[in-house]
Amino acid sequence: MIESREVSKKLGKFILKNSSFTLPDGYICGLAGPNGAGKTTLLHLLLGLYQPDAGSIQVDGMSYEDKEKQIHDRTGVVLTEELFEPALTCMQNSAYYGRYFSHYSREQMAHYLTLFHLDHHAKFGRLSKGEKLKCQFAFALSHDAKLLILDEPTANFDPHFREQFFHLLQEFIADGKKSVILATHLTEDLDRIADYLVYLEQGSQIFAGDMESFRESYRIVAGEAYQIKLLPKEKILCMEEKSYGARALVAHSRLNRYAPALSVTYPTIEEFMYFYSKRNNG
Amino acid sequence: MLRHLISEYIRAFAFDRRRQIWGKNDSISFFLMTWMALFFFVSVFDTDILGGASSWGRRCGLAAVYLPMLLNLFSCQIHPVRPEKFLYLCPMDSGERRQYIYGTFYFRVFVQMLTACAGVVLLFLFVSLDLLSAAAILLNDLALSILIPFDDRSPDAVNKAVWLTGFLIVIAFLTNGLQYMVAIGTIRYGAVRWILLAVLVLVQLPITLQYGRYVKQELLAALQYEDKMTG
Numbered sequence: 001m002i003e004s005r006e007v008s009k010k011l012g013k014f015i016l017k018n019s020s021f022t023l024p025d026g027y028i029c030g031l032a033g034p035n036g037a038g039k040t041t042l043l044h045l046l047l048g049l050y051q052p053d054a055g056s057i058q059v060d061g062m063s064y065e066d067k068e069k070q071i072h073d074r075t076g077v078v079l080t081e082e083l084f085e086p087a088l089t090c091m092q093n094s095a096y097y098g099r100y101f102s103h104y105s106r107e108q109m110a111h112y113l114t115l116f117h118l119d120h121h122a123k124f125g126r127l128s129k130g131e132k133l134k135c136q137f138a139f140a141l142s143h144d145a146k147l148l149i150l151d152e153p154t155a156n157f158d159p160h161f162r163e164q165f166f167h168l169l170q171e172f173i174a175d176g177k178k179s180v181i182l183a184t185h186l187t188e189d190l191d192r193i194a195d196y197l198v199y200l201e202q203g204s205q206i207f208a209g210d211m212e213s214f215r216e217s218y219r220i221v222a223g224e225a226y227q228i229k230l231l232p233k234e235k236i237l238c239m240e241e242k243s244y245g246a247r248a249l250v251a252h253s254r255l256n257r258y259a260p261a262l263s264v265t266y267p268t269i270e271e272f273m274y275f276y277s278k279r280n281n282g
Numbered sequence: 283m284l285r286h287l288i289s290e291y292i293r294a295f296a297f298d299r300r301r302q303i304w305g306k307n308d309s310i311s312f313f314l315m316t317w318m319a320l321f322f323f324v325s326v327f328d329t330d331i332l333g334g335a336s337s338w339g340r341r342c343g344l345a346a347v348y349l350p351m352l353l354n355l356f357s358c359q360i361h362p363v364r365p366e367k368f369l370y371l372c373p374m375d376s377g378e379r380r381q382y383i384y385g386t387f388y389f390r391v392f393v394q395m396l397t398a399c400a401g402v403v404l405l406f407l408f409v410s411l412d413l414l415s416a417a418a419i420l421l422n423d424l425a426l427s428i429l430i431p432f433d434d435r436s437p438d439a440v441n442k443a444v445w446l447t448g449f450l451i452v453i454a455f456l457t458n459g460l461q462y463m464v465a466i467g468t469i470r471y472g473a474v475r476w477i478l479l480a481v482l483v484l485v486q487l488p489i490t491l492q493y494g495r496y497v498k499q500e501l502l503a504a505l506q507y508e509d510k511m512t513g
Binding site: 047049050051068069070072073075077079081083084085087088097100101102 | 293296366367368370371372373374375376378506507508
């Protein structure tokens, strides 16, 4: 289980404020938000690379202050940066870093490299961006990690491998004892696969909870603008009027009375991100 | 552990690795300019302008003085103090990470001093060198062997380090060149001896100690991925 309690971090002019969420074992958590929202900062805090200015982070009841080695031993990581040595091959890199991990398996690494159609003996520096991410993903799966933290991996995957990637993530959490945190701009991936959602915007946490609660908390309402405006003003988070009609992101409650002519749907994460960013940018 | 240190040291010379490090190291242009200046010094010291005729023995002696220094400068550029990001994500406690970072640094200094000692031994073979001059040359090599690349994560410290580094390099190359000229008899030792000694004690040692404090700060900062020096 991962627990973030009132975590704040100041980096230069950017401030991540009061991020709190709990992710139980056996679930995939999507971390979404526009550019500069603080996703990578939060991931760095969850990985122990940054120390929070306030609040605390615990992984399975352990904190980085005294159990850093144990936490890292069970955490698999894929980041946007190239983490491996360019002068070494995929297998050499895995052997080099794998010796630090108590559950690293050379055979598992070889299996995943073959599955991902990667040359075991190709130098890491000569691979394409997508292949490098696949290699890092293979390593993350090869040391029996309990937690996978993935920062924007899917943008560089071809469609075939993306399907394979999601299948592997679902297999990973199938035993109910492991978790995944996936940060991505491709929100349709999260709509599809995420059980939990943490949504950040300009350093503030807008939503943290399960996807069911997210969908129950908001609605996309489409129709005539005057009918949308009949809703309580404080419930209309953002409205967009076009010549053919209007759409709005609305904070949903059972007390809301929607006019029968209005179309009321659950928001996708993309729609939520679109309207919420529009609201903040004016 | 020793095998690991050796393989780490050698791997840094690989082309892909050098390209990766040089790509994020702003100080490479500084050191390239220094190398160019040094070749100028080398060619001046070894010409007839200073009244000494060149011979193979003396050229070997000159190489024995300067090649270890050039290797020092090159090596310190490709062996940064701060490990790669993934090593901060590998399971290591603080003691193990300290051992890795400090061990890698000290091993690099050790290898560079080995080459410096080899250079001094060769110098003994090719030119007449006394022990005091040999010690002075080795001290210069030690000062160069602790040089580290500038880390732009701590700009205030870097500004000061740039001046210290430049000063150390210039003084080291100048004084080693003068020691060489004394060894080949171009300069009367008696006249230069006290000047070189004074420069060593009054100028080089304090600057080297100050630079050593900077290196110590950088090594401590390297224990954490997040650089405390930038705040």
